[in-house]
Amino acid sequence: MSALISIKKLTKRYSGNAVVSEVNLKVNPGQILGLVGPNGAGKTTCLKALLGLTDFEGDIDVLGFNPRAQRAQMLSDVAYIADVAVLPKWLSVKQALSYMAGVHPKFDIEKARSFLAKTKIKAHAKVKTLSKGMVAQLHLALILALDVKVLVLDEPTLGLDILTRREFYNQLLQEFYSEDKCIIVTTHQIEEIEHILTDVAFIQNGKLVLAESTDSIRERFKLVTVDEAHLEQASALKPLSANRLMGLTTMLFDNVSVAELNTFGEVKTPSLADVFVGVMAKEAC
Numbered sequence: 001m002s003a004l005i006s007i008k009k010l011t012k013r014y015s016g017n018a019v020v021s022e023v024n025l026k027v028n029p030g031q032i033l034g035l036v037g038p039n040g041a042g043k044t045t046c047l048k049a050l051l052g053l054t055d056f057e058g059d060i061d062v063l064g065f066n067p068r069a070q071r072a073q074m075l076s077d078v079a080y081i082a083d084v085a086v087l088p089k090w091l092s093v094k095q096a097l098s099y100m101a102g103v104h105p106k107f108d109i110e111k112a113r114s115f116l117a118k119t120k121i122k123a124h125a126k127v128k129t130l131s132k133g134m135v136a137q138l139h140l141a142l143i144l145a146l147d148v149k150v151l152v153l154d155e156p157t158l159g160l161d162i163l164t165r166r167e168f169y170n171q172l173l174q175e176f177y178s179e180d181k182c183i184i185v186t187t188h189q190i191e192e193i194e195h196i197l198t199d200v201a202f203i204q205n206g207k208l209v210l211a212e213s214t215d216s217i218r219e220r221f222k223l224v225t226v227d228e229a230h231l232e233q234a235s236a237l238k239p240l241s242a243n244r245l246m247g248l249t250t251m252l253f254d255n256v257s258v259a260e261l262n263t264f265g266e267v268k269t270p271s272l273a274d275v276f277v278g279v280m281a282k283e284a285c
């Protein structure tokens, strides 16, 4: 299977300081990759590099194109959304659709209209009269109607309420996603999107610290509520993190057999957020 996006040794420096260092990443058709990291980790910088919006060291290939030298060709099959709650206030819904139809060869205006017909948004309404959630729905209509292979979303649901956020991702999955496309999404709310992610890449201080499929992460990491009697034995296996809350100690383990962990207490599969916190804590040591 050939990758839709291939990033090799991506490094980005500002004033000589590397804010992204030697990042290697592949995204295949069918993958929905969550690029997750703390504030300032380098997520947006990676996305900007792969969209050809900034220069960089290393090699990036998006759909066979070099994002810097062949940006125009590449963008006919790539869509990028930074913040779905923002669209020019003076624009009407109708104008937004016509504008997209004019500038993007892969925009299906009928698809956008039929999506909007299921909402309360009227064609003549101006963006300034829409609520934040309605602006997000309009933005979503514009995205879903783009028949592109690569969709890049940078914190797309910032500022939206939980129901609208959930609806946004559900619609994305139902209306946009298919096995021949890929989506890269950055978010701080990993718990809300973990059910749709096929892969995650954790980034910290500009370096990738973990890049794996969500299935293999769920196999690899385990959360154990350790019985008092086994605390010492469990600690000896070097958990990534240990939290004590209301008299219970929970430890996160990487690559320790479930049979062994079962002897310490109750074993659970952690959420991606648990793994993220554990991996970040370990890397910070």
Ligand SMILES: Nc1ncnc2c1ncn2[C@@H]1O[C@H](COP(=O)(O)OP(=O)(O)OP(=O)(O)O)[C@@H](O)[C@H]1O
Residues within 6 Å of the ligand: 014, 019, 037, 038, 039, 040, 041, 042, 043, 044, 045, 046
């Ligand atoms: N134009 C710039 N000039 C100098 N430094 C920059 C510039 N853009 C980003 N940086 C620095 O690069 C680092 C990574 O920033 P980036 O925006 O990629 O982080 P991020 O992971 O997207 O963060 P957040 O989650 O807060 O949006 C930060 O330290 C930031 O200050």
